[in-house]
Amino acid sequence: MVRVIRHKPMNWVERLYIFEAFRGLFTTLKHFLRGFFRYETLPTVPYPDMKPEIRRTYRAKHRLMLRPDGTPRCVACFMCATACPAHCIYIEPAQSEDGRIEKRALRFDIDHLTCVFCGLCVEACPVDAIRMDTCETSYVHRNRDDFVAYLYDLTTWNPKSYPQNDLQSQAAPGGSRNKQALEAWGMKVQ
Amino acid sequence: MMEIISSKHWIEWLLIIAKFAFAFVPVLFILLMIPMERRGAGFIQDREGPNRSYIKIPYFGKIRLFGWVQNFCDGIKLFFKEIYAPAGVNKVLFALAPAIPFMVVLISPCVIPWFAPMAFTFGDQVIRVSGATVDTEVGVLLLFGLASLSAYGAVLAGWASKSKFSLLGSLRTTAMTISYEVCLGISIMGVILLAGSFNLDSIISWQESHVWGIVAQPVAFFCFLIASIAETGRAPFDVAEGDPELVAGFHTEYGAMHFGMFYMGEYGHIAVNGLLISCLFLGGYSIPFVSETTLHANLGIALAAACGVAVLAALVFLHMIYRYSRWLRTSALSTKNEVLREYSLYKILAWASIPVLAVLGIVCALYIHPEFSIVNGTPVFGLGVALGTALIEVIVLLIKTVFFCCIWIWVRWTLPRFRYDHVMHLGWKVILNIALINLVVTALIAKLAGGN
Numbered sequence: 001m002v003r004v005i006r007h008k009p010m011n012w013v014e015r016l017y018i019f020e021a022f023r024g025l026f027t028t029l030k031h032f033l034r035g036f037f038r039y040e041t042l043p044t045v046p047y048p049d050m051k052p053e054i055r056r057t058y059r060a061k062h063r064l065m066l067r068p069d070g071t072p073r074c075v076a077c078f079m080c081a082t083a084c085p086a087h088c089i090y091i092e093p094a095q096s097e098d099g100r101i102e103k104r105a106l107r108f109d110i111d112h113l114t115c116v117f118c119g120l121c122v123e124a125c126p127v128d129a130i131r132m133d134t135c136e137t138s139y140v141h142r143n144r145d146d147f148v149a150y151l152y153d154l155t156t157w158n159p160k161s162y163p164q165n166d167l168q169s170q171a172a173p174g175g176s177r178n179k180q181a182l183e184a185w186g187m188k189v190q
Numbered sequence: 191m192m193e194i195i196s197s198k199h200w201i202e203w204l205l206i207i208a209k210f211a212f213a214f215v216p217v218l219f220i221l222l223m224i225p226m227e228r229r230g231a232g233f234i235q236d237r238e239g240p241n242r243s244y245i246k247i248p249y250f251g252k253i254r255l256f257g258w259v260q261n262f263c264d265g266i267k268l269f270f271k272e273i274y275a276p277a278g279v280n281k282v283l284f285a286l287a288p289a290i291p292f293m294v295v296l297i298s299p300c301v302i303p304w305f306a307p308m309a310f311t312f313g314d315q316v317i318r319v320s321g322a323t324v325d326t327e328v329g330v331l332l333l334f335g336l337a338s339l340s341a342y343g344a345v346l347a348g349w350a351s352k353s354k355f356s357l358l359g360s361l362r363t364t365a366m367t368i369s370y371e372v373c374l375g376i377s378i379m380g381v382i383l384l385a386g387s388f389n390l391d392s393i394i395s396w397q398e399s400h401v402w403g404i405v406a407q408p409v410a411f412f413c414f415l416i417a418s419i420a421e422t423g424r425a426p427f428d429v430a431e432g433d434p435e436l437v438a439g440f441h442t443e444y445g446a447m448h449f450g451m452f453y454m455g456e457y458g459h460i461a462v463n464g465l466l467i468s469c470l471f472l473g474g475y476s477i478p479f480v481s482e483t484t485l486h487a488n489l490g491i492a493l494a495a496a497c498g499v500a501v502l503a504a505l506v507f508l509h510m511i512y513r514y515s516r517w518l519r520t521s522a523l524s525t526k527n528e529v530l531r532e533y534s535l536y537k538i539l540a541w542a543s544i545p546v547l548a549v550l551g552i553v554c555a556l557y558i559h560p561e562f563s564i565v566n567g568t569p570v571f572g573l574g575v576a577l578g579t580a581l582i583e584v585i586v587l588l589i590k591t592v593f594f595c596c597i598w599i600w601v602r603w604t605l606p607r608f609r610y611d612h613v614m615h616l617g618w619k620v621i622l623n624i625a626l627i628n629l630v631v632t633a634l635i636a637k638l639a640g641g642n
Contacts, residue, residue: 021605028234028604035233037510040517044237049525 054135056163059119061136062110064154065129066172068181072155073129076103080121080130088114089121108151112139128168201573202317205308209323212304215588216295219461219595220454225258227457227599234603250535251528271446276352279443283350288441288448290343291455295462298336301329302465303391304587305475305580306482310573316565321391321475321580329390330382333466334375337421340459341367343452344423344430344440351443359439362610363423363430369617370420377413377625380632381406381470394474398481403471409628411471413621418463419601420617422456426605429613464594465587472590475583482579486571489578490558496582497551504540504547511536 014020035042045052054060065073076093092107121130134157141147159175171181195203225240232239240260244252253259275284303321310317326332341363348360381403382388385396397403404411420427431439441452468474477485485492515533518526558578562569608616 024604025600028600031236032230032233032600035236035238039238039514040521042233042236042238046238046523050521050523 054137056133056135056166058135058137059117059122059132061112061134061139062115062121062130062132062149062154063134063157064108064151065131065168066155068171068173068178068185070173071098072105072108072151073127074105074108075101075127075129076105077126079124079126083120083124085118085120086114086116088112088116105151108154110149110154111147112149113144113147133162199312199315199317201312202319205319209304209319212302212323213296213299215304216299216458216461216465217454219464219591220457221261222592223457223460223595223599224261224264225256226595227602228260229257230596230599231603234600249531251531253532253535265450268447268450273446273448276443278352280350280352283346284443285448287343287347287350288444288451288455290346291340291459292451294336294340294343295455295458298333298462299465300324300336301326301333301390302462302469303394303474305583306395307391308576308580309570310576311563311565311570312573316570321583325391326389328388330378330388330393330466330470333390333462334371337459337462338367338371340455343455347444347452348440351440353443355437355442356440359430359432359436359442362436363440366423366427366430366613366617367421369614370417373413373417373617373621373625374421376622376629377410377417378470379625379629380410383629383632383636390469390474394469394476397473398476402473402478407471407628407632409624410632411467413625413628414467414471415597417617417621418467419598420613422459422463422598424456424460424598425602426607427613428607429610432607432610460595460598461591464591464598467594468587468590472594474590475587477582477586483569485579485582486560486562486569486575489560489575490554490556492582493558493578494551494555496585497547497554501544501547501551504544508537508540511540 067073074091075096076091078091078093081087081089081091088111090107090109090111091105093103094106096102096104117132119132122132139147159169159172159178162169164170164176167177169175170177172178175181198206229239229241239257241254241257243257243259243263244254245259247253275281300323305321307321308317308319322329324332344363344367345360348356348358348363381393384400384406385393387393387396393403397406400406423430428439430436431441436442441449444452476482480492511533515530518529523529560571560575562571562575564570
């Protein structure tokens with residue numbers, strides 16, 4: 001559908017410029033007074049001192065979900081690595097110690113310099129092992145190698161920094177539902 | 191030589207020499223205007239503006255003075271940068287050019303009357319001291335003459351720096367300065383016609399006895415305001431240094447303190463123009479509805495009122511600080527404790543200043559009873575009264591000037607810049623004609639009403 005926007009020709013008051021200039025001055029005066037007397041209502045955020053609010057649905061840095069006993073939930077099925085358009089995920093599989101599960105990830109590396117944060121890995125994962133809801137948006141490191149997140153980096157997250165209604169996160173060790181989950185999974189309560 | 195010295199009383203000489211200090215008022219205005227402009231621009235564009243530079247002091251931590259410290263950081267940075275001239279420039283003119291606008295800023299306020307002409311008894315003599323550093327009959331003309339010298343800075347800079355951008359910028363500056371000088375001159379002719387003098391003192395005393403220039407000559411006021419904004423070469427009339435097409439105009443090749451001089455010269459020029467416009471159209475040092483004799487006779491009350499205004503300002507400041515820190519305590523700002531510690535200093539200073547000012551005001555109101563002697567049928571007061579009145583009048587003049595400086599900033603950050611031919615069109619075909627018609631009408635009315 002084509003939308004045609006017709007510009008109204010200026011009337012003679014507008015063409016005189018001076019009255020429109022005064023309207024413009026009034027607008028900027030309003031903005032100035034807002035900044036001067038209501039400094040805290042400025043829409044800008046003083047960035048490093050105050051972080052902008054980032055929603056959980058924002059595609060930020062990845063994390064790997066954990067089973068109630070603390071092992072990564074990843075079954076090394078390579079779905080995410082296959083779906084990844086940037087080829088930034090490297091997985092090395094190994095035999096799982098749990099008899100019910102076939103494989104586990106020995107290595108799980110995500111290169112954040114290559115990652116395009118498309119979220120396809122999250123969509124592809126059949127066991128909801130990888131998520132992008134950490135709300136971490138800024139990575140600063142001294143060299144390129146430090147931008148690669150290894151299995152350890154991806155699994156060390158604190159369930160306390162995730163909302164209570166995020167049941168999967170709270171099932172991890174340290175979470176509020178960990179005990180229940182361990183029982184449900186038939187694992188030993190430590 | 192001795193005759194000249196002995197022709198005036200020593201106190202008169204002292205005051206005349208002391209008046210030279212007023213040459214530095216525009217320079218102080220530069221210090222005021224740069225942070226005002228940068229934070230003001232920030233607020234107008236819905237951002238915070240520069241507020242991160244600080245001075246660290248023992249207990250209170252980082253003192254940022256609401257972005258004021260940025261000034262000193264910029265100054266230090268410009269001062270210690272290498273002064274660099276590209277190959278092939280005319281070395282002498284290249285170094286000389288930035289000094290000219292700044293020199294003009296120091297010289298041109300010499301004709302501004304800072305206070306009403308003083309007359310006071312000292313010993314058994316009556317001493318008269320004028321308010322301007324240079325008391326001359328051609329006041330406004332002298333000021334215009336000096337102020338247009340600052341175009342030489344731009345012209346020489348453009349010529350000497352051997353760059354096409356600079357040369358084009360300086361050509362435009364020349365053309366624009368000349369065309370707007372004409373508008374400037376014609377638009378104040380109405381006021382001068384009514385006052386019957388070029389002397390700024392006489393113009394102000396006419397405004398005191400009749401009405402302010404802005405009421406008598408509103409059209410001339412607008413023409414003058416627009417023309418003087420154009421003459422200072424700032425947006426929306428910044429064709430001389432228009433960054434979209436000329437890099438930076440006449441100061442493209444300049445860096446370090448050379449650039450700083452141009453920058454300060456520009457702000458100083460605004461301050462001088464603000465002083466001039468408040469003298470011509472806003473009654474200069476005069477307070478509305480308060481004549482000078484009333485001020486003399488009730489000096490104690492006037493000083494008390496000034497203290498009262500200062501107390502009120504301090505209370506408003508405190509209110510804003512408290513309101514903001516109440517919000518700050520609940521905010522997610524990670525540095526909020528630091529900021530609150532900084533604000534505690536401002537709170538202490540403001541709370542301390544309130545009783546001091548209040549006591550000062552009460553003492554002034556109770557204990558200052560000016561005594562006068564009648565000389566030639568008019569009452570003449572002592573030196574103290576004259577100085578007190580001068581103080582109040584200088585403050586009034588400076589407040590009016592700050593108001594105009596705000597208008598400069600406000601206009602700059604509101605209006606989009608004009609194209610070069612639009613500037614010339616506005617200057618020659620619109621403002622000049624309006625000013626001329628205004629002059630003719632004023633002259634007719636003044637003649638018919640039987641004025642001077």
